[in-house]
Amino acid sequence: MDTTQLPKYQQIIETIKExxxxxxxxxxxxxxxxxxxxxxxxxxxxxIITALEEQAADGLxxxxxxxxxxVINNTWTLLASRQSANxxxxxxxxxxxxxxxxxxxxxxxxxxxAFIQLSKGELSPEIFPVQxxxxxxxxxxxxxxxxxxxxxxxxxxxxxxxxxxxxxxxxYASPSSILIVSGGLQALQLVxxxxxxxxxxxxxxxxxxxxxxxxxxxxxMNLKGLxxxxxxxxxxxxxxxxxxxxxxxxYTIPSYHNPTGILMTEKRRRELLDVCxxxxxxxxxxxxxxxxxxxxxxxxxxxAMDKNGQVLYMGSLSKTLSxxxxxxxVAAPEPVIDRLADLKMQTDYGSSxxxxxxxxxxxxxxxxxxxxxxxxxxxxxxRHTALNTLDEHLSGIAEWNSPEGGFxxxxxxxxxxxxxxxxxxxxxxKLLLNPxxxxxxxxxxxxxxxxxxxxxxxxxxxxxxxGEEIRKLL
Amino acid sequence: MDTTQLPKYQQIIETIKExxxxxxxxxxxxxxxxxxxxxxxxxxxxxIITALEEQAADGLxxxxxxxxxxVINNTWTLLASRQSANxxxxxxxxxxxxxxxxxxxxxxxxxxxAFIQLSKGELSPEIFPVQxxxxxxxxxxxxxxxxxxxxxxxxxxxxxxxxxxxxxxxxYASPSSILIVSGGLQALQLVxxxxxxxxxxxxxxxxxxxxxxxxxxxxxMNLKGLxxxxxxxxxxxxxxxxxxxxxxxxYTIPSYHNPTGILMTEKRRRELLDVCxxxxxxxxxxxxxxxxxxxxxxxxxxxAMDKNGQVLYMGSLSKTLSxxxxxxxVAAPEPVIDRLADLKMQTDYGSSxxxxxxxxxxxxxxxxxxxxxxxxxxxxxxRHTALNTLDEHLSGIAEWNSPEGGFxxxxxxxxxxxxxxxxxxxxxxKLLLNPxxxxxxxxxxxxxxxxxxxxxxxxxxxxxxxGEEIRKLL
Ligand SMILES: Cc1ncc(COP(=O)(O)O)c(C=O)c1O
Ligand SMILES: Cc1ncc(COP(=O)(O)O)c(C=O)c1O
Numbered sequence: 010m011d012t013t014q015l016p017k018y019q020q021i022i023e024t025i026k027e028x029x030x031x032x033x034x035x036x037x038x039x040x041x042x043x044x045x046x047x048x049x050x051x052x053x054x055x056x057i058i059t060a061l062e063e064q065a066a067d068g069l070x071x072x073x074x075x076x077x078x079x080v081i082n083n084t085w086t087l088l089a090s091r092q093s094a095n096x097x098x099x100x101x102x103x104x105x106x107x108x109x110x111x112x113x114x115x116x117x118x119x120x121x122x123a124f125i126q127l128s129k130g131e132l133s134p135e136i137f138p139v140q141x142x143x144x145x146x147x148x149x150x151x152x153x154x155x156x157x158x159x160x161x162x163x164x165x166x167x168x169x170x171x172x173x174x175x176x177x178x179x180x181y182a183s184p185s186s187i188l189i190v191s192g193g194l195q196a197l198q199l200v201x202x203x204x205x206x207x208x209x210x211x212x213x214x215x216x217x218x219x220x221x222x223x224x225x226x227x228x229x230m231n232l233k234g235l236x237x238x239x240x241x242x243x244x245x246x247x248x249x250x251x252x253x254x255x256x257x258x259x260y261t262i263p264s265y266h267n268p269t270g271i272l273m274t275e276k277r278r279r280e281l282l283d284v285c286x287x288x289x290x291x292x293x294x295x296x297x298x299x300x301x302x303x304x305x306x307x308x309x310x311x312x313a314m315d316k317n318g319q320v321l322y323m324g325s326l327s328k329t330l331s332x333x334x335x336x337x338x339v340a341a342p343e344p345v346i347d348r349l350a351d352l353k354m355q356t357d358y359g360s361s362x363x364x365x366x367x368x369x370x371x372x373x374x375x376x377x378x379x380x381x382x383x384x385x386x387x388x389x390x391x392r393h394t395a396l397n398t399l400d401e402h403l404s405g406i407a408e409w410n411s412p413e414g415g416f417x418x419x420x421x422x423x424x425x426x427x428x429x430x431x432x433x434x435x436x437x438x439k440l441l442l443n444p445x446x447x448x449x450x451x452x453x454x455x456x457x458x459x460x461x462x463x464x465x466x467x468x469x470x471x472x473x474x475x476g477e478e479i480r481k482l483l
Numbered sequence: 484m485d486t487t488q489l490p491k492y493q494q495i496i497e498t499i500k501e502x503x504x505x506x507x508x509x510x511x512x513x514x515x516x517x518x519x520x521x522x523x524x525x526x527x528x529x530x531i532i533t534a535l536e537e538q539a540a541d542g543l544x545x546x547x548x549x550x551x552x553x554v555i556n557n558t559w560t561l562l563a564s565r566q567s568a569n570x571x572x573x574x575x576x577x578x579x580x581x582x583x584x585x586x587x588x589x590x591x592x593x594x595x596x597a598f599i600q601l602s603k604g605e606l607s608p609e610i611f612p613v614q615x616x617x618x619x620x621x622x623x624x625x626x627x628x629x630x631x632x633x634x635x636x637x638x639x640x641x642x643x644x645x646x647x648x649x650x651x652x653x654x655y656a657s658p659s660s661i662l663i664v665s666g667g668l669q670a671l672q673l674v675x676x677x678x679x680x681x682x683x684x685x686x687x688x689x690x691x692x693x694x695x696x697x698x699x700x701x702x703x704m705n706l707k708g709l710x711x712x713x714x715x716x717x718x719x720x721x722x723x724x725x726x727x728x729x730x731x732x733x734y735t736i737p738s739y740h741n742p743t744g745i746l747m748t749e750k751r752r753r754e755l756l757d758v759c760x761x762x763x764x765x766x767x768x769x770x771x772x773x774x775x776x777x778x779x780x781x782x783x784x785x786x787a788m789d790k791n792g793q794v795l796y797m798g799s800l801s802k803t804l805s806x807x808x809x810x811x812x813v814a815a816p817e818p819v820i821d822r823l824a825d826l827k828m829q830t831d832y833g834s835s836x837x838x839x840x841x842x843x844x845x846x847x848x849x850x851x852x853x854x855x856x857x858x859x860x861x862x863x864x865x866r867h868t869a870l871n872t873l874d875e876h877l878s879g880i881a882e883w884n885s886p887e888g889g890f891x892x893x894x895x896x897x898x899x900x901x902x903x904x905x906x907x908x909x910x911x912x913k914l915l916l917n918p919x920x921x922x923x924x925x926x927x928x929x930x931x932x933x934x935x936x937x938x939x940x941x942x943x944x945x946x947x948x949x950g951e952e953i954r955k956l957l
Binding site: 113116119120131134137139142143146147149150151153154155156157158159160161191192194195198202220223224227327331332333334335351354355356357358359360361362363364367 | 587590593594605608611613616617620621623624625627628629630631632633634635665666668669672676694697698701801805806807808809825828829830831832833834835836837838841
């Protein structure tokens with residue numbers, strides 16, 4: 010490949026990758042010292058270090074102080090052929106793909122309290138309603154008489170509460186066409202295991218929610234990214250080949266999209282429903298940020314406008330109340346729910362009864378709705394702080410949207426800046442951000458920052474650091 | 484096929500199936516009346532009804548009073564080609580197989596309080612420690628400060644508690660080589676998604692735990708049933724072809740096996756470890772009934788004798804404390820745990836924090852161990868009642884083992900009795916049993932009954948009914 014168009018730093022990475030994959034630097038071999046490499050490429054040592062760090066994060070090489078850097082792998086997919094102890098062969102050959110190394114790294118660093126977390130798609134512990142949760146748990150405890158295996162579709166009182174709750178957004182689903190799941194992610198897992206065929210196309214926004222990409226890919230689906238504008242998916246790019254009909258699905262996050270924050274307009278929603286009806290393309294509507302509107306209520310869910318049972322709707326308590334509960338729901342035509350419920354039984358026998366009981370209390374008592382009002386209030390303050398700080402420190406060196414709800418600001422940096430390098434530089438300053446490259450393939454100049462998790466002070470500090478690092482790389 | 488060797492009832496089923504699959508009775512068509520069929524086959528109407536009921540349970544036909552019986556499907560796998568609304572095509576084409584209709588039926592009937600439940604593999608609500616659980620939950624509530632996404636491997640204090648708990652059975656696993664899962668079933672799901680290759684052989688006891696069969700099959704594994712004797716798996720039948728090496732796993736339930744109740748002896752455990760070491764066959768040890776010994780402690784787990792990191796060990800609170808908690812654990816070499824943890828993140832982002840906190844309290848305070856002593860006491864009484872009642876009503880018409888622990892009695896009925904018919908007859912008397920046929924392929928003359936769930940009175944009544952129905956079919 011011609012690497013001369015790439016920034017220096019990327020050229021180095023490509024060259025090293027080539028050497029490894031061609032066997033020039035075989036597994037187990039030591040690679041030249043940083044000094045030597047710096048000479049060879051005519052760059053200074055820090056550029057080499059960054060390039061090597063990226064390779065290490067990808068699992069290709071491993072550096073030990075004093076010992077030097079060794080090649081430990083050629084490509085992730087070639088690992089299977091590595092000669093080693095029993096299990097390690099298995100680890101790399103399973104049906105389900107491992108997360109990219111960088112995603113694993115982000116997961117790990119998200120647990121590190123030393124970092125400013127602008128990556129976490131989660132409400133700040135400051136917003137967590139400790140006292141109310143304690144009260145709810147104690148009430149649930151008092152009412153407890155047994156904790157056996159639940160019905161396949163989930164604890165009936167919870168399904169009733171969800172049914173009533175959904176009616177408020179115009180979705181009419183009886184408890185028997187609702188399935189309780191262990192969070193929205195599990196809903197996607199069940200859909201991809203149970204409803205879609207291997208090799209079938211899955212249409213989705215490009216970029217899209219990280220784990221949905223991973224899941225659909227692992228299940229052997231064929232991802233088809235759809236471009237977006239400010240109103241959501243551009244529907245004219247949806248078209249199915251004949252043999253794809255009756256096999257594909259479309260996955261969308263219409264409200265406060267992850268990672269871009271975009272809210273699909275009502276007009277676009279109707280258009281999307283129309284196109285999908287004509288193409289016979291069922292829709293999976295992931296609406297877990299819906300309640301987090303900050304300026305005005307979002308348009309009705311696709312599911313509420315759906316006359317043909319075309320939409321599978323999913324929601325969750327993770328973004329509004331607590332991810333630790335692991336409670337979400339799916340509403341869809343009953344035979345679909347039956348199928349997913351059967352699958353859920355086969356997968357984990359249902360969600361935690363404790364969590365289901367706690368969730369039921371929150372929803373049925375109105376405590377949930379009251380809590381969300383407070384959440385919105387707090388998120389408005391956070392969004393305000395984030396936008397102000399961005400104005401102050403990043404004007405002229407980045408572009409961003411002002412989100413109408415949800416957690417995220419999708420930040421565009423100048424295209425000369427290697428996004429992964431920016432990510433690494435931020436890490437070296439104990440700032441965790443999500444590089445846009447994990448949300449879609451191809452070249453990428455975006456950073457996702459969340460204003461939901463960090464404290465206001467950290468939010469300001471983090472954005473300040475980000476500005477500094479961008480400037481350094483310009 | 485030559486059906487003349489089969490019992491009359493089975494002949495009828497086969498004939499009907501043939502007519503449907505050949506299209507003689509197309510989908511949507513009404514089939515002849517029961518009276519006509521009875522004439523045609525020269526049997527009385529009740530035999531026809533039973534045959535039709537079985538077909539209905541398999542989803543082939545559907546009867547409506549007054550309207551007659553219609554063909555609604557040809558085979559489960561052919562459903563995909565059915566002309567109908569969008570989703571139904573999807574329901575049947577997913578990667579993961581649907582449960583057999585009969586398993587779905589059992590799941591449904593297990594929720595029916597009108598039935599005597601000799602099928603449920605679950606402790607009776609009578610044994611559930613309500614007060615202690617309430618106390619534990621309230622303590623956990625008091626200590627709560629947040630409920631965010633957990634670490635990928637699970638809540639650290641719980642992993643520490645599990646680590647100490649496992650040490651008591653001779654298993655040394657540090658918290659970093661332990662993964663918390665939402666029950667044992669999820670552990671199997673992760674193993675089958677993450678460690679095993681599609682098409683790879685999976686060795687397991689024949690018969691084996693229902694959902695493990697289903698899971699491994701759905702993941703495209705090639706099941707190889709191993710015969711058992713009273714001491715467990717007969718190891719000499721384990722042998723791998725060359726191309727299978729490094730691809731297969733062995734799944735075993737060495738303690739109080741489900742469904743047979745067999746306890747693998749220490750000698751056999753050592754043999755199994757040896758054979759598997761030589762064949763380079765990693766072992767998945769499902770030890771979720773281990774604590775339920777009733778006479779004497781079982782031999783050490785395979786994992787405790789494992790010198791080579793060959794064994795992946797799994798346990799759960801479902802059978803000893805509460806299935807509704809959905810808490811189990813896996814102990815294995817750290818890279819394997821890392822892989823499974825990554826996969827768990829991709830699947831459902833971890834188990835309920837509430838459940839994890841409650842589980843931690845039970846284990847770390849010693850309440851769990853105390854509770855299990857009480858469980859054993861109660862199970863001894865139940866086993867005693869079950870065995871006495873069997874002696875009284877089934878002597879001479881069935882054979883059974885006296886289990887040394889766990890929940891199950893594996894009952895052999897005379898081979899002239901069609902096991903599914905017996906199952907149906909029992910259902911008609913509001914008694915739910917598990918026919919042996921769901922635990923392995925091929926002809927089967929076994930019934931699994933559980934003495935763990937029903938009350939003592941129901942246990943006696945259920946066994947009495949079973950005896951009567953067996954006699955009727957002799
Ligand atoms: C769009 C979207 N869907 C689903 C999820 C999964 O959330 P959970 O499984 O916690 O409900 C997330 C979490 O980040 C998300 O952003
Ligand atoms: C042998 C065996 N393994 C695993 C399980 C799954 O139990 P759980 O997922 O509730 O821990 C069962 C339950 O019936 C079982 O019998």
